Amino acid sequence: MNTRTLARIIPSVAASDGAGVKLRRSLGNAQTLRHDPFLMLDEFYSDDPQDYLRGFPAHPHRGFETVTYMLDGHMRHEDHLGHRGDLGPGDVQWMTAGRGIVHSEMPQQTEGRMRGFQLWINLPAKEKMRPPAYRDIAAREVPVVTLECGGKVRVIAGTLMQEGRIAEGPISGGSTNPLYLDVVLPAGGQFMAPVEPEHNAFIYLYEGEAWVGDDRRELPMRAAGLLSAGEQVRVDTSQVGARFLLLAGKPLGEPVVQYGPFVMNTRQEIEQALADYRDGTLTAPAGSGPEQRRSRNG
Incomplete structure (x- = not known):
């Protein structure tokens, strides 16, 4: 199988969002730094309450998906x-x-x-005006795969094949058919997994040290490593181990026009979203409420 290499590195930069929550932003820190269908990846991490207490008060979105994954702490979501x-x-x-x-x-x-x-994933033009939907996924619903080296992988979305075993995450399918893995490697560990050849993929290292591909190119800490084309991913680590996210998805190949929390295909659609928000008509029509679902195929 053709192993993907580390084609581009996007370092994260310090940023703040919401009411002043401090975070690190890699994908999305400039509008040219995307990896279709992925629009943005933020890592929030602090032991200081002043960095996060004000949170993210009520704000709108249109035209894409958000995925919030908690490692530590307690966050409450409420919507209209x-x-x-x-x-x-x-x-x-x-x-x-x-x-x-x-x-x-x-x-x-x-x-x-x-x-x-928090990850933002684009929606195709035909789905940008669909009714909103959500799913809250408890930690116990996320499969955990133990690797031969002693590492562990949480399969949040998509399918992981390891040593003849298949683990399917609670989210699957949809227009971008995303893969979302959280991988923990012990000292000297190695991770190899197949990835759909037509999908774009990247790795975000948030602890330890990691080398990507057969050529063992180093990925810096708190950076997104965009991967070349290929059929599988290989990551090796040192004696300090590593923790990283592996994300892959089917590219949409459509124009992206973004204004803050709105992501559409044309400037006119952005102007309409702004007008709808001002007029109070941004949200879904009455009676079309959110869809609870087991997968994005439903």
Whole structure:
């Protein structure tokens, strides 16, 4: 199998969002730094409550999906449809903004560590105005695969094949058919896994040291490594081990026009989203509420 190489490195930069939450942004720190269908990846990580206490008060989205993955801490999601979800360590929320949703994400702690990720995934033009949908995924619903080297992989979305075994995450299918893995490698460990050849893929290293591909190119800490084409991914680590995300998805190949929390295909559609938000008509029509689902095929 043809192994992917590390084709481009996008370092994360310090940023803030919401009401001043401090974070690191790699993909999306400039509008040219995307990897179709992925629009943005934020890592939030702090032991200082002043870095996160003000949270993300009510704000709108249209035209894409958000995935919030918690490692440490407690965050509450509420939206205009009356849905409330509590995210703790290992929990995931997968939200399809579609036509429009107004939601908040607020910390439910006044001390301790708050740590996790938010990923934005684009939607194709034909789905940007669909009714909003969401799923809260408890940590216990996420399969954990033990590697031969002693490492572990949490399969949040897509399918992982390892040594004749198949593990399927709670989210699957859809237009971008995403793969979302959280990989922990012990000292001297190695991770190899097949990836759909037509999918774009990247790795985000958030702990330790990692070398990518057969040529063992080093990926810096807190950087997104965009991968070349290929059929499989290989990551090796040193005596300090590594923790990283592996994300892959089917590219859409469509124009992307973004204005803050709105991601559409044309400037005119962005102007319409802004007008709808001002007029109070951004959100889904009455009676079209969110869809609870087992997978994105449903």
